[in-house]
Amino acid sequence: MRLKRILAITLAAGMAMTSLTACGGGKTAETTAADQTTAAGKTEETTAGGSGEKKVLSVTTWDNDTSPQFQAVIDAYTEANPDVEIKIIDTSADEYNNSLGISLSAAQPDPDIIWVKDMGSMLQMADKKQLLPLDDFMKTDNFDLSVYNGAAEQLQYNGVTYGLPYRSDWYVLYYNKDLFDAAGVEYPSNDMTWEEYYDLAAKMTSGEGSAKVYGAHNHTWQALVTNWAVQDGKHTVVDKDYSFVKPWYEAAVKLQDDGVIQDYSTLKTANIHYSSVFKNQQAAMMPMGTWFIATMIQSRAADETSFNWGVARIPHPADTEAGYTVGALTPIGISAYTDEPELSWDFVKFASSEEAANILAQQGVFTGIQTEESLKTIASAEFFPEGEENVEALSYTHYSFDRPLDPQIEEIRKVLDEVHEMIMIKQYSIDDGIKELNERVAEIKGW
Template identity: 85%
Template sequence: MKLKRVLAMMLAAGMVCTSLTACGGSKTAETSAAGSTEKTETTKSDEKATSTGEKKVLSVTTWDYDTSPTFQTVVDAYMAKHPDVEINVIDTSADEYNNSLGISLSAAQPDPDVIWVKDMGSMLQMADKKQLLPLDDFMKKDNFDLSIYNGAAEQLQYNGATYGLPYRSDWYILYYNKDLFDAAGVPYPSNDMTWDEYNDLAAKLTSGEGSSKVYGGHNHTWQALVSNWAVQDGKHTVVEKDYSFLKPWYEQALALQDNGYIQDFSTLKTANIHYSSVFKNQQCAMMPMGSWFIATMIQSQASDETSFNWGIARIPHPADTEAGYTVGALTPVGISAYTDEPDLSWDFVKFATSEEAANILAEQGVFTGIQTEESLKTIASAQFFPEGDSNVEALTYTHYIFDRPLDPKITEIKTVLEEVHEMIMIKQYTVDQGIEELNKRVAEIKGW
């Protein structure tokens, strides 16, 4: 498969949700990495008895395994490196993953060994139920260096323990339309640009009226497109007792909207306008968006849906913060607390989250928790990826901040954040009223 096609398929998938069929005493969908999916009722002892060559057997959970190289690649690479290990893949469709995994783990049986985590909330639930094995003793024994993840691994720690390491990664960057910048005679965004400089560019790049208007920037309707920049410096999270730190960022978003430099929230929401159409139709010159959108644009160019020149830059940063800070989310991988192969499971997790695996996965267009020069060059070599060293540099970061922290109440809090965000952006709340509402409702959720 050509790299460009793989890159488009993988990154467009973004951080896909996942599912797993229950294992406890019932039939599970298990796939030998060397064979096809079939219904089985085997236990690990049965597998070991029938496994040829006295191979060690490891079971891992995945979703949509047959249609995605995200997991296949690292499973195959590990077995090639360890011919004495057979990996059984417990796979199911994405939308059933958390429910089925929860049922499986509630049976407290030795399969699965290794768990790819769907989202942070489910990881916290598993940790609270003591269904995940803390990795700290393994890391201490191996003198494992977490710095290779640029701060992301530390943010996965929960209640003082590490339950997963970064596997797949997505983060925010700035997309821009080179042709619109050229037409305006304005230099392209740099990889060291403040949000104030971004606002100035948005003003310069706004032109036209009505249906032919081109906006200098574009903010999608997500609450994260405001709060991300407020937590970008790592000093705050979206779970706080006092949300006054959000005020300047909401004032900035409202100013861009009031001046007509971005489309107004109400229009986007009412018309259900997707951010991809705004950028593809050249209705905006710049757009902060996740790294997964690279694949969307590559696919769009490959299919001749779009033909304009585009580029990427590091996400702008606060004035008092150096370039290289970004906001994103991870797909972690951890170990079941019930595994009967803890050492082998740890060895697999180490490999899956290593620099070696990062370079292998890059050939499939997968961004991982580790950035290496080799992996970035591999991804950037895809056809239709923007040309130029600055675009490759745009994929690098020095600090990786989670868009939301590891908090057991994060799902409830996120709902409140979205509701208040909408009220502020449509001006049913002033910024101060919105902050007061956040302080009150989050305090109720947290019991403060």
């Protein structure tokens, strides 16, 4: 497939995405982008050019030290606006929503800017009036939403815009080319069913003990099972009957029992991050979001890793054509409690602009604005895997949401997480888990 056609397919697929899946790990931290001398809160400082008031914006991020998705835009903004300093409030992905919720409940001016980790939390913040509506800002600036190809409209809640599309992600399959070469096995293709993937994972499993190489790796998120159950677009993770997830849990448990993937309990107890598994070449393949492309590029650039890796389209159900995937959107919004609303809007505009899209593309990050230029930039980035098949992997034909735009999705996700863990550690049978999902979700939804 020619590059131009591939990029056109990706662009044509559009930005029909309304949720977020993101990576996890790291410790809570608070740092400053421009320099490390900023005290907590809003302060008056001396600028590089002389005395005067230096404006300070605070932004929330997660896992900022392991991904360039935030820092690259923050650095570009402060370089263009030397009189503005950005205070970064960084939290691990797993603790982000909880930490942000506690902060906002105090109704303090920090943070000013909020990167929204998932759509459910955005709806909750909107219902609590913790997010500043952006519509008046957009009207004043004659802001053009068409650059987001419909994604911005899908972020509107009750007719109000609380966030703009910052970045987009969807699931692909990462693989270790060196491990495949050593085994004399062909690389994963861009048209592979899940059954073919399971067989390939078994073939690529070798060794014992600490030297064992697993054929595949499933992170502990329930999304690494339920995503494939909604991949065909026939269901969502908010449903009255969860029997549709049964074959996917059967497959996940079997992979675990057969030793093709690391068992859930070990990963959970040891708090093993998926990036370390892949970077340490402990797994031949790994389903993960496109955000991990930037992580691997960054890792190679820093000489943290040296092996050759590739990317393929995510496998698909046997009755579904290649190109179906599951994905997410990261919005960026403004806290309702900010004491710098105009400056915050200026930052949000920049962070969700075409200029920022091209900056992030150089880091291998897919953004809310997908231009042919930005996609070509990602595909031609240093350390992006060579080969037309790797570029083709960036295209998709159908995009399902990992989490639907539902006001109660966070409550439901908690149930999904709890039942997922009980199934994977075999405290529940799969049938018992499905029964509990049906009962608890029906209670939440009032069905």
